[in-house]
Amino acid sequence: MANQDFMRFSLGVYTREQTQAVLDKILSWNRAGLPSQFAVVIQTGGKLIGYCGFFHQVVDEKNEIEIGxxxxxxxxxxxxxxxxxxxxxxxxxxxxxxxxxISLIHPENIASRRVAEKIGMALEKQTIYRGFPTNVFSLSREQWLQEHVA
Ligand SMILES: CC(C)(COP(=O)(O)OP(=O)(O)OC[C@H]1O[C@@H](n2cnc3c(N)ncnc32)[C@H](O)[C@@H]1OP(=O)(O)O)[C@@H](O)C(=O)NCCC(=O)NCCS
Structure with a gap:
């Protein structure tokens, strides 16, 4: 999280203390049995290269689970x-x-938008999230079931 590109489309790089705080929050969700983040690990060699999983967000006064x-x-x-x-x-x-x-995506973040689209999400609305214009992509269980019941 000290890497500028890794932290693109956020408020900037994190200090070691800020990173620890994020990890503590993620681990507290794990301990509470709540949806949480996963480490992204290359299968060959086991190198840690990122994260992918769930965040707990409040968007337009509604509790949401985000894939981030x-x-x-x-x-x-x-x-x-x-x-x-x-x-x-x-x-x-x-x-x-x-x-x-849902996924909360900066309007100029084309790569993230493509990922959301490739996993079946669609743009639901634009909103202001933490003071910034944000695209809200979403996918419902019903929509997912239509693709996955065979
Ligand atoms: C967003 C991010 C996680 C994507 O990871 P990734 O493993 O590279 O994603 P994928 O390779 O699975 O897919 C990326 C897609 O975006 C496309 N893409 C990337 N940059 C692009 C650009 N500048 N213009 C158009 N398409 C672009 C790729 O071509 C690919 O789409 P395709 O398969 O249709 O060709 C990575 O870019 C990242 O960590 N960015 C910085 C942090 C970030 O933005 N996180 C998301 C916050 S919401």
Whole structure:
């Protein structure tokens, strides 16, 4: 999280203390049995290269579960986060039985938008989130079931 590209489309890089605070929050969700983040690990060699999983958000005064992701720039554009986010989406609906998931995406973040679209999400609305214009992508359990019941 000290890497500028890893932290693109956020408020900037994090200090070690800020990073620790994020990790503590994620681990507290794990301990409470709530949806949380996963490490993204390259299968060959086991190197940690990013994260992909769930965040708890309040958007337009509504509690939402977001699928969020970041990847080390050396690994961009190889389809890795599409693979990870697709697995997280299936976990959300198949195992956790969530009613819906969203992704909060900066209007200029084309790569993130593509990932959201490739895992079946569609633009639901534009809003102001934490003071910034934000695109809300979403996918409902019903929409997912239509694609996954065969
Ligand atoms: C967003 C991010 C996680 C994507 O990870 P990734 O593993 O590179 O994603 P994928 O390879 O699965 O898919 C990326 C898609 O965006 C496309 N893309 C990337 N940059 C693009 C650009 N400048 N213009 C058009 N398309 C672009 C790729 O071509 C690919 O789409 P395709 O399969 O249709 O060709 C990664 O870029 C990242 O970590 N960015 C910084 C942090 C961030 O923005 N996180 C999301 C916050 S909402």
């Amino acid at each position: 992701y970041r990847l080390h720039p050396n690994y961009w554009n190889q389809g890795l986060i599409t693979e990870a986010a697709g697995a997280v989406r299936d976990h959300a609906f198949r195992d956790l039985k969530l009613p819906r998931v």
